[in-house]
Amino acid sequence: MMITFGCIREEDITLEQRMHQLTNQLMCPVCDAQTIDGSNAQISQDMRAKVRELLQEGKSNSEIKDYFVLRYGEDILAAPKGIGFNLLAWIMPIFIVLGGISIAFLALKNMRRSNTQATLIGTPKQHELSKYLKQVDTDLGIHEDKNSEDYNPNNQSVDEIKS
Amino acid sequence: MAELGTMALLIGLGVTTYSLLGSVIGVKIGLPELIVSSRRALYMSILSASVASTTLIAAFVQNEFAIKYVADHSNTIMDRAYVWVAFYSGNEGSLLYIVLILSIISAISVRFAPKQLARSMPWTIAILAGVQLFYFFVLSFFANPFELLETVPAEGRGINPLLTHPGMFSHPPLLMGGLIAITIPFAFSSGALLAGNYGDDWVNVARISAILSWAVLGTGMLLGAWWAYTILGWGGYWAWDPIENVALMPWLVMTAFAHSIMVQKRRGMFRMWNVALLNIAFVLAQLGMFINRGGPVVSVHSFASSTLGMIFLGFMMFALIFAFTLFLWRMPHLKSDRAMESFLSREASFLVNNFLFLAVMGITLWGVLFPLFSDLARDVSVSVSAPYFNRANGPVLLGIVVMMGVGPLLPWRKASSRSLRQWFIWPTAVGILTILVLLGLGVKRPVAIFSFGVIAFVAFAILEEWARGTMARHRNGENWAKAWWKLVNGNRPRHGGYIVHISILMLGLGIIGTNFYQQRTDGALEIGQSLVLDNYRIEYVDNGDSSRPDRIAKWAEISVYNIDVNSYATEKSAAKAQGSTGFTLNDSTRRPGDRLISQINPWHGFYLDFNMASVRSGIRSTIIEDLYVIPRDFLPDGRVSLAVSINPLAWWLWAAGPIFILGTMVALWPQAADRPNTQVRRRMIRESDI
Numbered sequence: 110m111m112i113t114f115g116c117i118r119e120e121d122i123t124l125e126q127r128m129h130q131l132t133n134q135l136m137c138p139v140c141d142a143q144t145i146d147g148s149n150a151q152i153s154q155d156m157r158a159k160v161r162e163l164l165q166e167g168k169s170n171s172e173i174k175d176y177f178v179l180r181y182g183e184d185i186l187a188a189p190k191g192i193g194f195n196l197l198a199w200i201m202p203i204f205i206v207l208g209g210i211s212i213a214f215l216a217l218k219n220m221r222r223s224n225t226q227a228t229l230i231g232t233p234k235q236h237e238l239s240k241y242l243k244q245v246d247t248d249l250g251i252h253e254d255k256n257s258e259d260y261n262p263n264n265q266s267v268d269e270i271k272s
Numbered sequence: 273m274a275e276l277g278t279m280a281l282l283i284g285l286g287v288t289t290y291s292l293l294g295s296v297i298g299v300k301i302g303l304p305e306l307i308v309s310s311r312r313a314l315y316m317s318i319l320s321a322s323v324a325s326t327t328l329i330a331a332f333v334q335n336e337f338a339i340k341y342v343a344d345h346s347n348t349i350m351d352r353a354y355v356w357v358a359f360y361s362g363n364e365g366s367l368l369y370i371v372l373i374l375s376i377i378s379a380i381s382v383r384f385a386p387k388q389l390a391r392s393m394p395w396t397i398a399i400l401a402g403v404q405l406f407y408f409f410v411l412s413f414f415a416n417p418f419e420l421l422e423t424v425p426a427e428g429r430g431i432n433p434l435l436t437h438p439g440m441f442s443h444p445p446l447l448m449g450g451l452i453a454i455t456i457p458f459a460f461s462s463g464a465l466l467a468g469n470y471g472d473d474w475v476n477v478a479r480i481s482a483i484l485s486w487a488v489l490g491t492g493m494l495l496g497a498w499w500a501y502t503i504l505g506w507g508g509y510w511a512w513d514p515i516e517n518v519a520l521m522p523w524l525v526m527t528a529f530a531h532s533i534m535v536q537k538r539r540g541m542f543r544m545w546n547v548a549l550l551n552i553a554f555v556l557a558q559l560g561m562f563i564n565r566g567g568p569v570v571s572v573h574s575f576a577s578s579t580l581g582m583i584f585l586g587f588m589m590f591a592l593i594f595a596f597t598l599f600l601w602r603m604p605h606l607k608s609d610r611a612m613e614s615f616l617s618r619e620a621s622f623l624v625n626n627f628l629f630l631a632v633m634g635i636t637l638w639g640v641l642f643p644l645f646s647d648l649a650r651d652v653s654v655s656v657s658a659p660y661f662n663r664a665n666g667p668v669l670l671g672i673v674v675m676m677g678v679g680p681l682l683p684w685r686k687a688s689s690r691s692l693r694q695w696f697i698w699p700t701a702v703g704i705l706t707i708l709v710l711l712g713l714g715v716k717r718p719v720a721i722f723s724f725g726v727i728a729f730v731a732f733a734i735l736e737e738w739a740r741g742t743m744a745r746h747r748n749g750e751n752w753a754k755a756w757w758k759l760v761n762g763n764r765p766r767h768g769g770y771i772v773h774i775s776i777l778m779l780g781l782g783i784i785g786t787n788f789y790q791q792r793t794d795g796a797l798e799i800g801q802s803l804v805l806d807n808y809r810i811e812y813v814d815n816g817d818s819s820r821p822d823r824i825a826k827w828a829e830i831s832v833y834n835i836d837v838n839s840y841a842t843e844k845s846a847a848k849a850q851g852s853t854g855f856t857l858n859d860s861t862r863r864p865g866d867r868l869i870s871q872i873n874p875w876h877g878f879y880l881d882f883n884m885a886s887v888r889s890g891i892r893s894t895i896i897e898d899l900y901v902i903p904r905d906f907l908p909d910g911r912v913s914l915a916v917s918i919n920p921l922a923w924w925l926w927a928a929g930p931i932f933i934l935g936t937m938v939a940l941w942p943q944a945a946d947r948p949n950t951q952v953r954r955r956m957i958r959e960s961d962i
Contacts, residue, residue, distance in 0.1 A: 123848060123851050123852060123853045124850075124851025124852070125792070125793060125794075125851060125852045125853045125854070126791070126792070126853055129792045133658070133659065134659050136655045136657065142511070142513050142514065142655075142657065143506070143511075144657065144658070146506070146507075147504075147506030147507070147508065147511070148506070149505070149885055149904055149905065164851070165851065182652075182653070183652055183653070183654050184643075184652075184653040184654050184655045185655070186654070186655060187655055187656075187657035187658060187659045187660070188655075188656060188657060188658075188659040188660035188663070189642075189646075189654045189655075189656065189660070194646065194649065194650055194652075195646070195654060197642075197645075198638070198639070198642045198654075198656065198660065199664070201635070201638050202631075202634075202635040202638065202664040202665075202668075205631050205634040205635055205638065206631045206635075206668060209627040209628070209630060209631040209634070210624075210627060212627065213623050213624055213626070213627040216623065217612055217615060217620055217623060220541070220608065220611055220612035221611060221612045221613070221614075221615075
């Protein structure tokens, strides 16, 4: 927690900070895949100055972005706007995450159902062995606790867990 | 000299072809001698690749500008140490470097492969030889580094100035090495499938080689970030640029694999899934090669761009079809030994984490490809850059960090509600407490505060486990240090993993700090003037010249003062009224509370032949925050134009690197499996679980 002292700042979103936010969202038209914030090209310097000027005129962030889109085309924005065809860019991640989670969930469910019996067959044998395994653990000085495969958190007998 | 190099490449092409065909035919007609000689032929490719590489390096050392590649990537003025960098700084040389690494690691992994894999080794060798064959083929006919110029220039063009940084000795080689090393685990898993060897014999060797490649790739990316931070002069370290993304994607998949392979190793589950992950990672690594060399998307990293796009695209498609046809063909044999017992188990949490990793990979891939879709679908070009990826991937990445705390707290098989309470209560409490304290301290930005809470939760979960394990041992009479050491040693993959988790948490701190709390200002200073940003004052004291025939370069001498903000209250409120965060001072007399804390020398150079600027930032770093000064330009009127920022927690990004490597080493250090009692115990557990 101590180290977060650098993150305590008075909350002053000055025009200058807004300018840096904006320059990170506008691409440099003559560079390869760089924002005007990162690029030192002449046009980027001019665009940065323009952003500042527009901010001082009191324009909103989206008005300023529209200003540049009008002059340079849609690819001046570092991230496409979520409207029209470009909505796809934003919707797809949601589908990917939801799809992934539901596949994982179905796989889990499937793996659980597939052979519940298989686990039961092993149990008596394990029950016989568990004392012995504990002895080995003590001999080795190992208490792997919950990591060991026969971990039994509640000290219930194995039969209880099974039921 | 050039002839020797070309010859070596052609011999490499010959021996790998022989190795590939010999292995396959040897198995099909049952001729052991042919199989053995094919294996030896694979070893021979090291000789070809190293002769070719040595020849190229020798050509650089001797300034053989008759060779086009040497003339394009070096000159006589450059620092001689950068000959090594020049070797892989262009398309042809980097391909040669890749095949050199691949030939060496192929031979090592074949030589030391476990005996149980004897039946699948010919197939593994065939795959390794096949991949090498492709690179030798491209090198011989499409990207020959030994191509000669008709007229020999007196002086070379020189190395790309952005590459003259110490980080370049290790960043590109590690990155390329890590990407190509994914071939090894892929060759073992696919070799086993081709041979019909459905057991788990390949698991150990695939796990070790996969984690090695993953660690090398991860270290390479981190070094690249560090390089960008110190030299590129845009003040960031990760831009979500296409080239960065194509290295990140296989790394994410391999991270998923590093987790899920443990489930197969310990529980005999997830067999299909693990093979699928290796397939995806391998195909993504080929996608990386494709995008890197003449791919269809624009990137700042156009160091190795070429017109070989179609060839690499072809190879990627071939890899994709081969890997998944094989997978679908053998899928019925890859059933799990056991069923999933509970949603609340480590197996289940690993499955969830795997899907989250794949989700980040999928979103990143979508972001990389979306501009292409947009072009094709409606003929409008769009850009997809950092703001998109931060917003789309950020929440999923945070979810992964949450799982990093949850997963290890869950036992294998099944958790009881009591153990859940017992293990979760403290980490959760610490996480919530952190959030409350940060709110109390006046930290802003809810998303960041929540993320800090998550980090505290995960960190405490790891500490809790170490504490409990150590205490249990301590009660048995071991001293604390020995108890902890034995705990870690008792299960290295697990505790090495925890150390890696800690490094990821440190990365997380840095990412949150720099993304949410950065403060910036710009200004142009004359000598004697100062710029004030928050509690720092930087004074432009003097400048120096370090120009050479190929560049105009200057550095600024800057004194950094820690100031008492109250001494500057008037100027500050005036600046604020104008909408600026920082402000310039004309006189630099010290005021009460000023304390000189550092001298920095940011440097700015312009390379004439390349028409390209190169920058070295001045950084004053502490574990709390960096003061970061970029010299944008030395203006004709004598002023220096500076971009100054305060980057909270940036130090943690770089500190994470050594911890990451340490954790990987612990996880990979051969487990003392040979100790008979451990082995007996293992076997008993395994049998008891059938």
